Amino acid sequence: MGSSLGFIQDYSVYFFFAAVLIFFAVTIGDQGFLTVNNFFNIARTTAMISIVSFAMTFVIASGELDLSVGSVCALSALTCGLAIQGGYDWYVAASFGLLSGLAIGLANGLLVTKIGIPSFLVTLGMMQLIRGVDMRVTYTNPVAIPDPTFNSLFGAGKLFGIPSLIIWSVLLAVVGHVVLRYTTFGRRVLATGGNRLSADYSGINTSRIKLYTFMLSGLAAALAGLLYSGMMQTARYNFGEGMELAAIAAVILGGTSLFGGKASIIGTFAGALMIGTINNGLIIMGLDVSEQMMVAGGIIILAVAFARKPSH
Amino acid sequence: MGSSLGFIQDYSVYFFFAAVLIFFAVTIGDQGFLTVNNFFNIARTTAMISIVSFAMTFVIASGELDLSVGSVCALSALTCGLAIQGGYDWYVAASFGLLSGLAIGLANGLLVTKIGIPSFLVTLGMMQLIRGVDMRVTYTNPVAIPDPTFNSLFGAGKLFGIPSLIIWSVLLAVVGHVVLRYTTFGRRVLATGGNRLSADYSGINTSRIKLYTFMLSGLAAALAGLLYSGMMQTARYNFGEGMELAAIAAVILGGTSLFGGKASIIGTFAGALMIGTINNGLIIMGLDVSEQMMVAGGIIILAVAFARKPSH
Amino acid sequence: MSDEHPILEMRDIEKSFGAISVLKKVDFTLQRGEVHALMGGNGAGKSTLMKILTGVYSMDAGTIAVEGQPIRLHDANDAKRAGIAMIYQEFSLIPTLTVGQNILLNHEPRAGSLFLNDRAANRLARSILEDLGEDLNPNTLVSDLSAGMMQMVEIAKALSQKAKILVMDEPTASLSEHETETLFKIIRKLKAAGISIVYISHRMAEIFELCDRVTVMRDGQIRMTEPCANLTIPQLVETMLGASSASEFTWHDRHKEFHGEPLVKVRGLAMPPRVVDVSFDIHPGEIVGLAGLMGSGRTEIAEAIFGRRTPAAGEILIDGKPVSDQKHAIDSGIAMVPEDRRRMGLVLDHSVQSNMMAPNLDRFSNGIFVSDTNASGVIERLIGRFGIKTSSPAKAARLLSGGNQQKIVISKWLIRNPRLLILDEPTIGVDIGAKGEITAQIRELADAGTAILLISSELEELLAVSDRMLILHEGRIVQNIQRRDITSEEELHHAVQGHLIAQADPVHAA
Amino acid sequence: DNTANVKHPLWFKEPSAYLQEKANLDDLSDIVVGEGPFGEEGVLYSDITVSDEQLEKIRAGNFTVAIALGWLGDDWAQQQLAGMREEFERLGIKIIAETNANWRDAQQISDLATVSVLQPDLVVSFPLNAQTTASAYKELADAGTKIVFMDQVAEGLEPGKGYVSMVSSDNHALGMNIADMLSDAIGGSGKVAAMYYAPDFYVTNVRYEGFIARMRAKHPEVELVASIGHNGPDRGQEVAQGLFARYPDLDGLYGSWSIPAMGAVTAASVAGIAPTDLRIVNENFDHIVAANMAQNGYIAGISAQNPYLNGITEARLGALALIGEEVPPFVVIPPIKVTRDNLTESYKRIYRQDAPAEITNALSN
Ligand SMILES: Nc1ncnc2c1ncn2[C@@H]1O[C@H](COP(=O)(O)OP(=O)(O)OP(=O)(O)O)[C@@H](O)[C@H]1O
Ligand SMILES: Nc1ncnc2c1ncn2[C@@H]1O[C@H](COP(=O)(O)OP(=O)(O)OP(=O)(O)O)[C@@H](O)[C@H]1O
Ligand SMILES: [Mg+2]
């Protein structure tokens, strides 16, 4: 592969994202697509999936998968919602929610690293188990969250005119990028996923690293749950259904290898935003659901057709 | 790891399946669990997932994934249903259905091998694209299949007192097992998934092999679609939703490595039947839905806790 | 700390994997500032002993003391703290990271306690590589490197740890003479600085050139520890293998002339930047050696003939027809033993038997069904013939020693009876006994009419086997010379650097 | 035609003459608009009662029942289940299994097969799809199990023979009420859009058809400018965002179920549209839309079902059939038009308890 082509391929998600934006700008720019508000919309609705996929990037980079993010999302939302209804202050309640996610992440991580169960199965089992718990604790009823501070901070609020959901996702993208690229932890994650045995030989505690990535993923899913409930002012047991595949798709679209060792948070962010933009644009174009699905599916394939031949 | 322990771990899915059966036999044996009819039920309802996961075993063994099986399932069912309604004989219609699956498998395979798109994304995109097509062609309306021969052969019929769905799945398990274990194709699939570069140097056309596994997967998904429509005497656009994760779970439960190179069809069959048995047993026990989910999730985790530490 | 204690003492070390005992009451002592050779046939237990020292394996029994202080080694970090570093035979590199990131992995220069300083890391990496005589960009991905380059990076990685005890497990296996010399200079410098070195190698000459003492292992036991000065090569070989078989490894003229139509014609082959303009012929039954520096493009030429690379210009003809792709090459009877056994030669998680069957499935089947019984006869014969040390053909390739893995890769190709066999560094890590066996095999094949293209960085090996030599320099074949016209290894060594060998009777370039 | 300029759902069929005729009536409040699957007249739920004598007989039967739901997780399923559980308890019928197919008809077939192993006397079930699940129900019926259907009937089964009865809200009327409330909310004229559940799903199809019929018949000044599908309640917000981006001057929206309607509420508030400029009407009564309505939010009307009554009625019909009583094949629970004015009393009717403080406080502001 020539190196100039290599450049385009490495950055393919950005080029393609740009192409998608330009296409919609030309075709439906005058139908409301090209407004600040609409871009805010796109960024807001993809905030949760973005945040979950940042952490998923770490999990995948370390050579594992986390399918439990969707039900953890709901668990955290419900924990927080019930705590607020139970009279706790919103920040205490939010901490409970985050802790619940951290705990599930810890459990996933321990099962994967100590007992050695493949993460696909651990987290698939956990996905069901936690969804069962989500249903049980609320008898599938929605839990209203009557706390305006919480709802503004995690949901519909704004800061300096920018929706708080966007602030959350941009902030975490930056943090995630810095951690992955510029810290020892990030480097160890990549080494672990690149070749676990070699990383072990180099004195990296790869089990510990994997454990941390699962905890990170649990935490991010929990935060996404809080954002969902803040945005909808309600927590529901079915939050985050199907989120796992969408998040993994964003990660891989962004150029992270499903086999570990190679990752980009900014790429993931672009991947998530691109999916969000496509969904938004197709709705504005007035396509019906079946047409949306056909086109969106086709675009995903096209988008990565530009990408490099995988080394595996 | 000692080799005696290794033995148990390699066959863990069978031990665990046995444990599950014994548990249900003791607790709910007298409530209808221990009847031939109930076992027929379990095998019948898991037939489609089993068949899809046999082919998925090949795909995973070759180092790839196929997420499009669910929508291909519906596509084949609809193609066949529309053809029967259009006046074609059932076997012609069924061939159309199978061909549609084969075609999608071919497309998946070409995109993965020729253009080099990661299979996760190709088949995720395809899953959406085809589901859109499924919705579109029938306006989401069900398509009745008024052909008794077809419905008996692919659905509710029996042969020598054994439901035809069970015959299909057992037959294909045997064929799959023989192909994987005893043919050059099976060996090449395993070599490809074990180390693609080394297989390439060994003169194995790994692209061709991958292409074939995707075609196999398309074909199996199409057959599963025919079986669904035979069983329901109707075809519908939403057949096979969520099937991809269930099939992958069965494959991995059965001891196949998600990283390729190591696989067992009989293990996959046991995995699929075990999931089916758990679902069946928990309903008979009278657990409510949330409890069913919790227990089933927990059992999956437990089941593989016995399994070996993965080398990756 | 006093100087009376040796820097390292390993006592009564025992280790078994499952039921198989690999180390039996091994004692090993390393003196301060010495270069200590650790020798033994493939599977003798050398790597296992040293991996215990770096915490990769835990021992079943025994004690380890560094400078008289007993230490416990649970993981690689304990070893690092004790000042022990190792160049691993099977590499400890992360393919998805860059050269610089790999060299300083897990001891990166920091900015603050959390942040990495990649710029400092690259500077450090570059300076270590420069010491090694390599002008390699630290930002290159390791997965893009050739085996030889990876070896240099592995060496740089161990050197970067500034250890007191440095273990080198076959560091020169994929290096050519030039790199080897640079490495030796560095080893001497380290030695002068008081660093103690364990040096594992199958190359006899190196041992005598470099080492102060030698310890020989056989079947998991120590057979001898002696100063090098007291030993001769035959003595050493006999202690290692139990019998002298080094005689096979000397050249003898096969007295064959190759005229007539060549099997392979390479014309004006160009693959920039390394290969500029290469032309040569290979005749049936001829053994042609290809010599060149590391990175001179030998592998690229080999892969072009095998149909895996498309040349930018020029053509490769087999039976007068251009090679279109790998399938065509294989169908025309070309086989290739690639240079990196772990990446290109083996499915590490598969059994010895299934690895050996992989390129021969057509032979061991009726087209559809595979016959394992047919295969196991042939395979067991080869296992015996090459002395492949494995408890059974069902053992995973991953669990075999490095040299034994390499023997699998070679023997699996021999089953095919090719018309042209390309061997790219075929004897990396193979012990001297097996090397002789492989040499004999190559000659036997050639006698039966197979053409051989041998690439090796070990000039001794090239000289021992070839009928004719091609010398590659700066992208061109600068010399095409009969083996019998080369009088010394020294001469060849210079030729590879671009100084032509004076020829009595020059062969006309084809 | 005020609905001519939109792309209707894929499954959309023009309203039948019968339906259009009902849509032309001025007052729908005391009639049953919908007809049964075989064209039967609907019987009001209040006509189904169990006498003391019948109760004795039912209790003596030691009957068992399995409930096979299509999904869980909203107030509708919850209230139905509550109604059934309470009434079955009172009737002395034991619930031996509950299943949730989670919207997947293949799962439902598997659930029904498993349920059949338990040989319940009665099955109450929501068939996710009339055609696909038909054979599974037929097998149950052939084995002698009585079946009460919720909302729709599996194909090929006949009342009295294959199944006992079908209990449903009056979904045609429900859709017509939406049109009326939407029109009222925007003052009788303006631009509105409809958001519908895109897949073919009997009850929502019927509501949409009722809505369209009524729009044409009674609200010519209200123009339907867009009709757009969502393929899952949680996507409501995203769809609504797109809709508002393209039609910033909408006056009203038919928001389908409560979850997508609330998604639209969020989308509207973020887009900076004032609640007074956009009125949303939806078809599920739950706490969240009720609270929004009470707070003078976007929700202007709710065309509500009373699913608890569906549950009670289903239990009664099943029980009566088990002791051999003759029962009507199609029983209907009329919808309730909920607006801010009747919110507390509607709440009490539907949930059988007083509205929570959150709602009453907001109402008094
Ligand atoms: N993890 C393992 N499990 C089982 N057997 C092992 C394992 N590692 C090494 N062995 C066996 O131990 C023996 C010694 O291997 P070792 O790698 O120490 O040999 P070596 O002396 O380094 O040989 P070489 O010169 O070929 O590198 C071999 O027979 C090998 O098969
Ligand atoms: N100095 C280098 N820097 C980066 N990549 C290199 C370098 N040398 C070799 N490679 C890579 O290794 C592959 C094989 O190279 P080449 O054919 O030049 O090897 P060679 O002459 O056999 O030498 P070696 O002994 O290093 O294998 C090439 O594709 C190239 O990408
Ligand atoms: Mg070794």
Ligand SMILES: [Mg+2]
């Ligand atoms: Mg080379």
